[in-house]
Amino acid sequence: MNTSTQRAARRWYKGELHFHCERSTMPEMLAAYRRRRYDFCVSTEHDAVHQQAPYCSPDGLCHPTDGTRADRPLLLVGGSEMSLTIPGAAADGANAANGKPVHVGAFPLRAPVEKHAPTWPIFAELRQLDRPPIIVVNHPLAGAPERHWSADDVCAAIGHGATHMELNPRNHGIEGGLRLWDEVLSRGQRVYGVLTNDAHEVTNIGRYGATLVQAAALTAEDIVAGLRRGACYALESGCRARLSHVRRDGREIAAAVTDAEELHFIGAEGRILHSEYAAARHYRVPAGEHYVRVEAVDDGGRRLFTQPVWLDDE
Template sequence: MTTRTWLKGNLHTHTTNSDGDESPQHVAEWYHEHGYDWLCLSDHNHLTILEGTKAERSKWPLLVAGEEVTSRNADGPVHVNGYGVTRVVEASDSPDIVTSMQENIDRIIAAGGMASINHPNFRWSFDDSEMLQAHGYQFMEVYNGHPYSQNRGGGGKASTDGIWDRLLSHGRRVWGIAVDDAHHYTGEFSSTRSNPGRGWVQVKAARLAQQDIYEAMSAGDFYASTGVTIGDMVSNTKEIRIDISPETSPNDGIQAKYTTLFTGQNGRLLYESTSNSPAYRPTRLDTYVRSTIYSSLGTQAWTQPVFVSD
């Protein structure tokens, strides 16, 4: 039997090939030095492929292909990441948000990739009502580390979690990812700048190879995180059980505490647990179940939905 392990990666970052402030080499080195196993350099409308010598590659995580297909002519920004694309995808220039979204998705798929809808709340561009009119995407950003991404919503605008729940409640099979969307690798690191290290995914794969990583993502074999680490996890229609790897706060060494919310149809709370091994058994009444783990340190993790009605 093959053993599969968690492999940490960031799916969204920029370099000097678009509007990032460091070279692809430097960006790759930053992620390697910070413990990432793999990385997608997703420049705006540019496919950044780094081919280094063996010595250079040893200083980088595994680099997987991706592009942020970026439409700027619509009524609001429509950015769709294409993972695993084999050529540059030209962004739609339609003025209509839904048309632009759908054209970007279709072009990503035609280029051999998988589509992910980025930061819906950036400039309050769109929400689930537009996303429900588009088809063919497998992922959405439930967390984006850019300071303009408005993940939490407010003032009548849904949070990215809320948008995700509405898609799932309409029967859509969409996985939620957390990403950096980093642009700033030099100068000060602060909450008002777009720095790396804020959001990532841990993918369960047998090999550190692009194909294995993207296949596991396509199957929903991963979780998204801004700091919470999961050890073991069982996730099927009979049982969802998570072993949280406890952390201590960096300065005083005090153990963090966790609250896990299991939610379902229409975002309804099904069960709340304060255990470090929270578990939930789906019932016949559930359509989908997903969990969000909140740490007292302010970080969180999102597990992928289980579709119970299958």
């Protein structure tokens, strides 16, 4: 994770990386996110991009209009959830000619991309933009099994520019998402895990979890930069634990988490390498492990998931 000397000036911001609404219901959604103490949210409309105006000032900050918590603006970032197809992948009958239909998130984004286009050429287009967006594998295990992302699919997406994957599939717990993430990481691939709510209405907010991002300021530029360098972690809804930092010194990992009852250091294939129930939360990773990630559990059994620390260059 981040080891910059600027670390002291940064703080953690709670964010939603994936939600939907009509233009008419945007104010209601933004108010609901603010009530739930989110600092930012990324609008990811299906094959469309909601512009920030008229909900926010030009810097993307939306100030409350109900007279409450005027000190606490919410940052809105415009993005899109793209309906694409993975060429050549196994597909259901209706889409057999075109490949596997999938959803991919991209932000920040000013304009939508072509719907049902082949996935990898669209990734290439996105990477050519002046401000290339972050590309996210969305809900990889949602819907019918023939639409699920395989580890091969995720690895291909990473090869074409995806840097993040959702751990939350719709209609599942997140255990499947964690297994898929570890499967991909175990192959030596690097991808960050995030939790989102894929909220389509106010009552969906908080159904899965949030992503916390370490940034110098609540601006789209700083939040996106934090996500890009992996200065972020996934938090299950209701989890009281909060990450202060994960630091690495050689093969020694130090994790500082507040309000956690247990810390688990997880290695390849999702194996628990080590657990801690005490205040000292250091762990020396054995030779042969090429990544380790930390799961912290609070007193209610809710978890937070740090990004992997890679040890390949040791």
